[in-house]
Amino acid sequence: MIYPKIPLAQTVIQLCEAKGIKHIILSPGSRNAPLTIGFTNNAYFKCYSIVDERCAAFFALGIAQQLQEPTAVVCTSGSALLNYYPAIAEAFYSNIPLVVLSADRPKHLIGVGDGQTINQKNVFENHILYSTNLKLDLKETDGEIEEELPIFKNIENKLENLLGLKQGIQEFNELEINKAINVSVLKQGPVHINIPFDEPLYETVDELYVNPKVIEVDSPFIGIEPSVFDACIESWNASSKKMILVGVNYPNQINEEWLNVLAKDESIVVFTETTSNLHHDSFFPSIDQIIAPLTIEEQQDLQPDILITFGGLIVSKKIKILLRKYKPNQHWHIDKNKANDTFFSLKHHIKSTPNQFFEAFFLKVPNAIKSNYKSTWSSVKAKRIHKHQDYINQIPFSDFVVFNSLLKSIPNNYTLQVSNSSAIRYTQLFSLNNTLKVFCNRGTSGIDGSTSTAIGSAVVNTKPTLLITGDLSFLYDSNALWNNHLPKSFRIIVINNQGGGIFRILPGHKNTENFDTYFETNHNYTAEHLCKMYNFKYECVSNGNELDETLQSFYVKGDQPKLLEVFTPKEVNDEVLLNYFKFIK
The missing domain is CATH 3.40.50.970 (Thiamin diphosphate (ThDP)-binding fold, Pyr/PP domains)
Known part of the structure; x- marks a missing residue:
């Protein structure tokens, strides 16, 4: 050698x-x-x-x-x-x-x-x-x-x-x-x-000069401090409103047994995000869909006595605002290494894994406490889902319509990588196929490396990978395609609304030269020539019928990676999204 x-x-x-x-x-x-x-x-x-x-x-x-x-x-x-x-x-x-x-x-x-x-x-x-x-x-x-x-x-x-x-x-x-x-x-x-x-x-x-010493990883004992454990049990038994909020979580990390225990308790609401990779019919995905239209009285009613969090960072800005305004009496975070005081009410950092904590904890607490906390919010959830579908049936072609179609189209067992900004926020509003594994770079929430991350993910995955990204994020990281290791099964869908569409949703003076140039950063670029250079099969659509037809064959195996570019009307997208939250109220 x-x-x-x-x-x-x-x-x-x-x-x-x-x-x-x-x-x-x-x-x-x-x-x-x-x-x-x-x-x-x-x-x-x-x-x-x-x-x-x-x-x-x-x-x-x-x-x-x-x-x-x-x-x-x-x-x-x-x-x-x-x-x-x-x-x-x-x-x-x-x-x-x-x-x-x-x-x-x-x-x-x-x-x-x-x-x-x-x-x-x-x-x-x-x-x-x-x-x-x-x-x-x-x-x-x-x-x-x-x-x-x-x-x-x-x-x-x-x-x-x-x-x-x-x-x-x-x-x-x-x-x-x-x-x-x-x-x-x-x-x-x-x-x-x-x-x-x-x-x-x-x-x-042709021979080694050194034989370095290998020092094995010395894993410290992970356990829950008895005083903290006892305090948690006492608070839990006295509380009728408990919220569990799950951030970024790797698939299949939480035992099904504990998910079922949480789902059966009428005093618990479990809020999950697209990146939580946790699924149960009794849980509450699409957080913004639930809480964005709430009145002040409803926000107060949702305020939990105890908030338990685990997993990584939270996407929903709305839930962070709500829980900072109406703070839980106690916030417990479960993580072996660190706990962020995201809601300025952190009481306990439980240095454990969720599975270890739940296994020990539910042996010590009695049967589920009687409460109408979950049933109240389950009723709200059902109404939101009904209104959500009504809204989709009446809106024009837009980013909202595109995400509805493409998220339904993804085959079973795909790994879904989502870029930051608008892409992950739209994805949060829809129910996803439970077999999907969903990832997004939420540590810093930047757009700078979404494509590169997705390609790295695809290279070591046995299942196909799809990246859903916006045009600015894709163009920003276009050097990611300069890569000789791309699997043929890799797929990219670029939502091209000719700029930073999220800025049209945020407060600001839209449709001015200053806004168009320095915030939305209007452009007329497409992915077509990049695809030619990097040997991607390129397809593009600009209306709903074309999108639905193209998606039928998009995931079929081929001899090269594929990219689908979906052009949407920037003047319509923001109004459709903003009106959505008014409609479902």
Whole structure:
């Protein structure tokens, strides 16, 4: 086998393999050549070459999101590393294990005007779980020893000191690499390993010089503090209005047994989102559909005594506003690592998994408490669903009509990736096929990497993947299609309303030159030429009949990925959506 000659590169690669980091996303460069050589010549690793580092990092995030295990990105020194930042921030807030391996110049070449050099040390310090700067391997020529360590200039027995120092550096590097990867595994988030390499960079050997120590992940005991547990039971038994609000949640994470227990209790309403991946006939999806039309009195009636949350961040802005205005008496958040005080009423951070908590908790609480809390809101839900369908039957072709049609068209067992802004908010208003697995980058809610994430997701999925995205999000991340790893089953639907349609829904002066240019950012671009360049089969529609007809064959297997572009009237879309909430009231 071919190995990089540099011991530090050998150490990084061996520890990545030992810790099961199989997927390696590489961007071209010279300083990272020792890592590229090592990863690509080892049959254990699945390597991907992606030129654009921003796309590469989101692509890696999509893989890690699906596999729920660390995925590595590897880049050269300089500004290449900074392009990882959007995906790192998303991984940080979405609890996705991403391992950043950045090559760097030796310390003595930083800050002296050397090319392709920036201050890489701790560059992600505000959005990283762990950051380490490894130490440069030392060489045995006197000049290099003195250059790196001037303190040796007047010391005898330099070779003996050098051997001891080399051993110390090797031990430090092994410890730090182990620690960084273990943190990513244990806490589920991004870590940064900065790796200095000196030239020559491309030399190889046919045997390993080092045998790094592997430090296993030491998982701490997860348990509920008895005092917190007892306090929760006491509050629960005294409350007749309990709300459970589920954020981003990976499919099949919650045992069916606990879903049924929650569904049977008349004192509990369970609000779920598209990204919650939880389904029960008694639950309340489409949160905004339920609460947007509420009167002040109804909002007060919905105010819970206890709010329990688990999962990631919440999409619905309306539920956040409501629960901040009418705060629960207590908010409990269930998560092993962290709890956000989203509603400014956090009482307990229950450091457990939902399954562990519910298993212990429901053994201690009595049968469901008598309450009309759930029945009241079930009645509201039924009325909203009826009015929702009435509204669809009378509105013109628009974004609303498009989402209604395309969400119904998705075949069973697809993975659905949804971009941010309007796309995820429209999706929230509709019931989805329960076999779908739904994902969206809600950590930072940015549009910058939705397509790249979806492609990474598609590459490691055994089931087909569909991305639903807006035109700005798609164009923003169009370099994502510069990817040689796309499966033929991958599908994209672009809703093209010629700009940032969400801004027409928000308060502001619409239909002015200032608004059109700086907010909505009007454009006349389409995806057609990008599809030709990147070998996608391209189709487009601009009315309901064309859409329904095209969707019938869109998911059929073919010899290339497909993209469907749906053109909608921007002057109509916002009025249709705003009138929707008035109508269903």
